[in-house]
Amino acid sequence: MVTMKDIGIAAGVSRQTVSQVLNGQRAGGVHISPVTRERVMEKARHLGYHRNELARAVKRGRTDVIAYIGGGYTSFEMRTIAGINAGLKECGFTLKMFLLNAGNSLDDAIRQCREQMVAGVICMSQHLDNLEQLHRSLTLSGIPVMQVDEGVQCDWCGLVRSDDVAGGRMAVEHLLGLGHRRIGLLAAECDNRYAVMRSQGYHAAMTAAGITPDPALKVTVPVITGWEEQQKRILSGYLLEQRPTAVFCVADPLAVKLLLAANMLGIKVPDDLSVVGYADLDFASFSIPPLTTVAQPFEEEGRNAAASLVNIINGPGPHTPVNLELPVKMIIRDSTALLKK
Amino acid sequence: MVTMKDIGIAAGVSRQTVSQVLNGQRAGGVHISPVTRERVMEKARHLGYHRNELARAVKRGRTDVIAYIGGGYTSFEMRTIAGINAGLKECGFTLKMFLLNAGNSLDDAIRQCREQMVAGVICMSQHLDNLEQLHRSLTLSGIPVMQVDEGVQCDWCGLVRSDDVAGGRMAVEHLLGLGHRRIGLLAAECDNRYAVMRSQGYHAAMTAAGITPDPALKVTVPVITGWEEQQKRILSGYLLEQRPTAVFCVADPLAVKLLLAANMLGIKVPDDLSVVGYADLDFASFSIPPLTTVAQPFEEEGRNAAASLVNIINGPGPHTPVNLELPVKMIIRDSTALLKK
DNA sequence: CATGTATACTAGCTCGTGCTAGTAAGAATT
DNA sequence: AATTCTTACTAGCACGAGCTAGTATACATG
Numbered sequence: 001m002v003t004m005k006d007i008g009i010a011a012g013v014s015r016q017t018v019s020q021v022l023n024g025q026r027a028g029g030v031h032i033s034p035v036t037r038e039r040v041m042e043k044a045r046h047l048g049y050h051r052n053e054l055a056r057a058v059k060r061g062r063t064d065v066i067a068y069i070g071g072g073y074t075s076f077e078m079r080t081i082a083g084i085n086a087g088l089k090e091c092g093f094t095l096k097m098f099l100l101n102a103g104n105s106l107d108d109a110i111r112q113c114r115e116q117m118v119a120g121v122i123c124m125s126q127h128l129d130n131l132e133q134l135h136r137s138l139t140l141s142g143i144p145v146m147q148v149d150e151g152v153q154c155d156w157c158g159l160v161r162s163d164d165v166a167g168g169r170m171a172v173e174h175l176l177g178l179g180h181r182r183i184g185l186l187a188a189e190c191d192n193r194y195a196v197m198r199s200q201g202y203h204a205a206m207t208a209a210g211i212t213p214d215p216a217l218k219v220t221v222p223v224i225t226g227w228e229e230q231q232k233r234i235l236s237g238y239l240l241e242q243r244p245t246a247v248f249c250v251a252d253p254l255a256v257k258l259l260l261a262a263n264m265l266g267i268k269v270p271d272d273l274s275v276v277g278y279a280d281l282d283f284a285s286f287s288i289p290p291l292t293t294v295a296q297p298f299e300e301e302g303r304n305a306a307a308s309l310v311n312i313i314n315g316p317g318p319h320t321p322v323n324l325e326l327p328v329k330m331i332i333r334d335s336t337a338l339l340k341k
Numbered sequence: 342m343v344t345m346k347d348i349g350i351a352a353g354v355s356r357q358t359v360s361q362v363l364n365g366q367r368a369g370g371v372h373i374s375p376v377t378r379e380r381v382m383e384k385a386r387h388l389g390y391h392r393n394e395l396a397r398a399v400k401r402g403r404t405d406v407i408a409y410i411g412g413g414y415t416s417f418e419m420r421t422i423a424g425i426n427a428g429l430k431e432c433g434f435t436l437k438m439f440l441l442n443a444g445n446s447l448d449d450a451i452r453q454c455r456e457q458m459v460a461g462v463i464c465m466s467q468h469l470d471n472l473e474q475l476h477r478s479l480t481l482s483g484i485p486v487m488q489v490d491e492g493v494q495c496d497w498c499g500l501v502r503s504d505d506v507a508g509g510r511m512a513v514e515h516l517l518g519l520g521h522r523r524i525g526l527l528a529a530e531c532d533n534r535y536a537v538m539r540s541q542g543y544h545a546a547m548t549a550a551g552i553t554p555d556p557a558l559k560v561t562v563p564v565i566t567g568w569e570e571q572q573k574r575i576l577s578g579y580l581l582e583q584r585p586t587a588v589f590c591v592a593d594p595l596a597v598k599l600l601l602a603a604n605m606l607g608i609k610v611p612d613d614l615s616v617v618g619y620a621d622l623d624f625a626s627f628s629i630p631p632l633t634t635v636a637q638p639f640e641e642e643g644r645n646a647a648a649s650l651v652n653i654i655n656g657p658g659p660h661t662p663v664n665l666e667l668p669v670k671m672i673i674r675d676s677t678a679l680l681k682k
Numbered sequence: 683c684a685t686g687t688a689t690a691c692t693a694g695c696t697c698g699t700g701c702t703a704g705t706a707a708g709a710a711t712t
Numbered sequence: 713a714a715t716t717c718t719t720a721c722t723a724g725c726a727c728g729a730g731c732t733a734g735t736a737t738a739c740a741t742g
Contacts, residue, residue, distance in 0.1 A: 342728090344727090344728060344729085345728070345729070346728080356728090356729090357730090357731090360729070360730065360731085361730095361731095364730075364731095371731090371732095392728085392729075393727090393728050393729065395728080395729095396727070396728035396729040396730095397728080397729055397730075398729095399727095399728080399729075400728085400729050400730050400731090401729090401730075
């Protein structure tokens with residue numbers, strides 16, 4: 001490892017002079033002659049010097065490292081992380097990962113954030129209890145926390161997410177625009193925050209169109225990864241009894257299951273039934289037929305969360321928590337069509 | 342921030358004594374009385390001390406941080422990273438991310454690895470040129486590099502991946518076991534290493550069964566994300582002209598496209614056509630019908646890459662590059678069935 | 683009583699960097 | 713010629729930690 005001392009020896013000056021040269025404009029008041037400056041720079045290049053960010057951090061009392069704490073399971077998480085990475089890059093920050101997937105406790109993550117002197121934390125977590133713990137422990141150490149995508153709005157922690165209510169409304173407005181009136185709503189039994197907000201969008205759009213949503217048109221299925229008998233029974237029963245002409249599904253996997261059920265029953269999508277999903281996950285474009293869905297700006301969310309967090313870090317003092325809701329976008333594919341007369 | 346000095350003051354001993362107490366058994370020869378030890382420990386707990394890993398790293402001349410360099414695009418990458426994270430956790434290492442997705446150059450990543458004194462690098466990259474550059478630059482700085490999943494086997498850089506040849510063989514053996522003989526092979530036009538190895542598995546299984554694979558049964562489609570006319574034409578033509586009873590697709594997205602094509606043509610899967618995919622991506626279980634596929638152990642790959650890298654780091658001297666091929670697993674769902682007589 | 687030997691602790695150097703105060707030499711001013 | 717001022721650089725402390733050598737006390741042994 002090449003240090004400033006090595007450069008100093010090579011250039012015939014002291015380590016301190018090397019420091020002054022390499023830190024350039026930052027250190028005001030100390031003048032270095034152009035000749036010396038050039039000689040030092042030349043030696044630094046020649047020896048392949050790169051500064052030791054760790055030693056620098058010890059001295060500065062802070063790092064330019066942000067920690068990401070999340071589950072590490074989902075594919076959209078990767079896209080969000082990519083956005084965070086891009087956002088941090090622009091500010092000269094780097095990213096550390098703490099995934100809570102394999103026996104990694106939140107306590108460990110918090111401890112390591114402190115040990116590594118991270119400048120801030122971005123987390124994606126559905127667990128409110130843990131979030132409060134995280135936030136309390138870290139703000140106590142002066143480490144700001146920011147939630148991204150999956151999070152809970154509160155007045156003590158910033159949050160960047162996409163506008164789920166608007167997304168639900170857009171989806172239903174799309175169906176209304178195609179002439180549908182008997183529009184169903186499909187959610188998972190364990191209603192998370194998303195489902196609730198997207199459902200709100202559904203209700204808002206229906207009401208705005210002068211339609212009072214029929215409660216019977218709402219259906220929920222248990223949360224199961226596969227495609228099980230129970231789900232088949234519920235969805236078939238729903239389609240046969242309620243006969244919706246279109247269904248807004250609050251998540252893509254649900255929409256795909258509805259497609260499977262319709263396929264089983266010989267109900268043609270989009271001819272006899274229009275289906276809208278939510279999230280634009282990988283498989284949405286591969287379903288039969290390719291799914292019309294609401295695309296969330298995962299990368300943008302990550303990028304914005306990163307930028308906001310860096311703002312807080314670089315900002316002067318106490319800050320008001322950021323609360324950003326990014327717009328979503330309809331992706332119209334082949335699972336929705338004009339209502340047949 | 343609480344330092345050892347603070348604890349020393351609080352406990353009425355010197356900073357050095359605190360260091361001895363907290364470093365426990367590691368520092369041999371220096372005896373601390375149980376009374377003092379307990380008092381120091383108590384104060385450390387009370388003040389909420391956690392050691393500064395950065396300062397420790399400066400002194401030790403190394404960190405316990407591994408860098409991940411990858412694309413940051415795909416969902417299976419997230420699973421691999423989760424595995425890496427789990428593997429590192431077991432060894433007391435932590436993970437830094439450098440995603441090359443948004444204007445982040447490999448040079449930047451390399452520079453930052455040096456600046457941050459990372460102990461090793463795990464990368465996932467298809468780009469051989471860059472890999473050589475990465476490997477050269479980093480091993481020069483004494484930082485070992487390990488490839489995971491997407492990588493090139495070579496004698497100068499370790500690689501952990503799954504056994505693609507065996508995977509291809511297993512998929513085809515599964516179809517042979519169902520009575521199929523006229524088994525097609527679907528790949529993407531831009532043949533990557535995977536496609537090649539999985540195809541090798543196909544040929545090996547066919548040959549072992551005494552069948553000479555008909556070259557006309559192999560079909561390739563252009564690499565397009567969506568579901569375009571060109572692909573529809575190629576796949577329909579293939580199915581109608583060659584009439585395979587089963588097709589092994591070297592990747593899940595290809596398999597899903599074949600399902601779409603079959604659906605268009607009214608060919609029933611699995612009654613008239615069995616389809617096997619590869620990778621067990623999210624959408625494989627959501628296709629119509631749910632896809633039989635070869636599951637890659639992404640998490641295990643990550644975990645093993647992490648463990649191997651830590652071995653190299655902790656090992657005494659020069660090492661022979663690890664080359665691990667992990668077994669894959671057939672996931673049998675509903676897209677394959679016995680050949681109709 | 684002198685010497686040896688555990689025990690219990692601290693002084694002081696080190697890692698690589700950042701910053702302030704200080705010094706030496708030459709130029710400009712009085 | 714004595715003084716200030718500017719330029720160009722270095723000494724020295726600091727950050728938080730690790731480690732070795734050294735010291736002071738208590739106790740056992742000759």
